[in-house]
Amino acid sequence: MDRETLERQQRREEERKRRDSGVSDTGRRDPRMGSHQQPEVPDNAPAIMEVRDLDMFYGSFKALQGVNMKIRKNHITALIGPSGCGKSTYIRSLNRMHEIIPGARVDGHVTLDGEDIYASDVDPVRVRRRVGMVFQKPNPFPTMSIYDNVVAGLKLGRKRKKSELDEVVERTLTQAALWGEVKDKLKAGGTSLSGGQQQRLCIARTLAMEPEVILMDEPASALDPVSTQKIEDAMLELKEFYTVVIVTHNMQQASRVSDYTGFFFITDQGQPGQLWELDRTEKIFSNPERKETEDYVTGRFG
Numbered sequence: 001m002d003r004e005t006l007e008r009q010q011r012r013e014e015e016r017k018r019r020d021s022g023v024s025d026t027g028r029r030d031p032r033m034g035s036h037q038q039p040e041v042p043d044n045a046p047a048i049m050e051v052r053d054l055d056m057f058y059g060s061f062k063a064l065q066g067v068n069m070k071i072r073k074n075h076i077t078a079l080i081g082p083s084g085c086g087k088s089t090y091i092r093s094l095n096r097m098h099e100i101i102p103g104a105r106v107d108g109h110v111t112l113d114g115e116d117i118y119a120s121d122v123d124p125v126r127v128r129r130r131v132g133m134v135f136q137k138p139n140p141f142p143t144m145s146i147y148d149n150v151v152a153g154l155k156l157g158r159k160r161k162k163s164e165l166d167e168v169v170e171r172t173l174t175q176a177a178l179w180g181e182v183k184d185k186l187k188a189g190g191t192s193l194s195g196g197q198q199q200r201l202c203i204a205r206t207l208a209m210e211p212e213v214i215l216m217d218e219p220a221s222a223l224d225p226v227s228t229q230k231i232e233d234a235m236l237e238l239k240e241f242y243t244v245v246i247v248t249h250n251m252q253q254a255s256r257v258s259d260y261t262g263f264f265f266i267t268d269q270g271q272p273g274q275l276w277e278l279d280r281t282e283k284i285f286s287n288p289e290r291k292e293t294e295d296y297v298t299g300r301f302g
């Protein structure tokens with residue numbers, strides 16, 4: 001194992017120990033966080049994406065209203081909130097996946113490194129390369145091997161040497177915390193893996209495209225606790241190199257993995273969802289500003 005990998009593993013191990021002890025970097029312990037407390041996060045970490053005055057529609061139905069959000073580079077932002085409040089709709093605005101739904105549209109601005117991704121001269125395919133997505137249900141290409149699943153997207157681009165593809169396969173499967181389990185059977189079918197392994201394969205496939213931001217819509221909702229833990233391990237590993245936005249219904253997962261948490265809420269059925277509160281995860285789970293946030297994170301509704 002090279003020195004860099006070893007150091008990274010040590011850092012992860014230290015972060016895990018700190019989380020498990022429930023003590024933050026500043027030594028504060030919050031009883032409501034149980035054993036899962038995040039380290040303090042700087043409020044001024046640079047934003048890689050910025051959303052301004054975003055409204056989203058399905059035909060004439062306004063599903064989301066007035067969202068403003070900065071997505072901080074090399075951090076994990078979790079999106080939480082009751083069913084139907086627009087979390088999945090919102091995350092799809094960040095890589096223009098929303099617009100492939102007939103009748104769906106957005107108003108407002110979403111920038112990536114300062115560039116408006118909805119500007120008329122911007123190619124949505126390029127946006128989706130830079131802002132990759134992992135879906136709720138693992139969706140490996142059914143007829144392809146593990147190896148070919150990872151490099152499928154790359155093969156559509158310029159011709160690459162086998163050694164280059166081999167390097168991508170090993171690196172991305174390692175980052176997705178799957179390499180050890182599949183390195184001796186890379187030619188086996190992608191769908192021969194368990195559900196949790198398939199999801200990590202899909203993460204590796206997304207990483208192979210070298211995105212800057214990775215969107216995950218409930219990536220672990222269909223998985224058992226051990227597989228969920230592995231996905232969470234992978235996410236913590238990823239934020240060293242990427243920015244991650246994750247939709248989750250699992251409060252503990254949000255508090256375990258994320259640095260920032262956005263709480264979405266609808267005031268009444270038929271009303272548009274709103275970003276009700278966005279803050280450091282520690283603050284959202286220990287001392288949120290709004291009563292609805294507190295009621296939700298403490299399990300009083302939702």
Ligand SMILES: Nc1ncnc2c1ncn2[C@@H]1O[C@H](COP(=O)(O)OP(=O)(O)OP(=O)(O)O)[C@@H](O)[C@H]1O
Nearest residue numbers: 058061063081082083084085086087088089090101
């Ligand atoms: N394809 C669609 N066409 C029309 N309306 C839709 C579509 N997808 C979602 N909606 C509506 O938009 C609103 C927000 O839905 P969305 O799936 O984004 O919420 P969510 O917070 O992700 O919910 P959940 O937690 O249950 O997944 C809901 O009222 C939903 O019925």
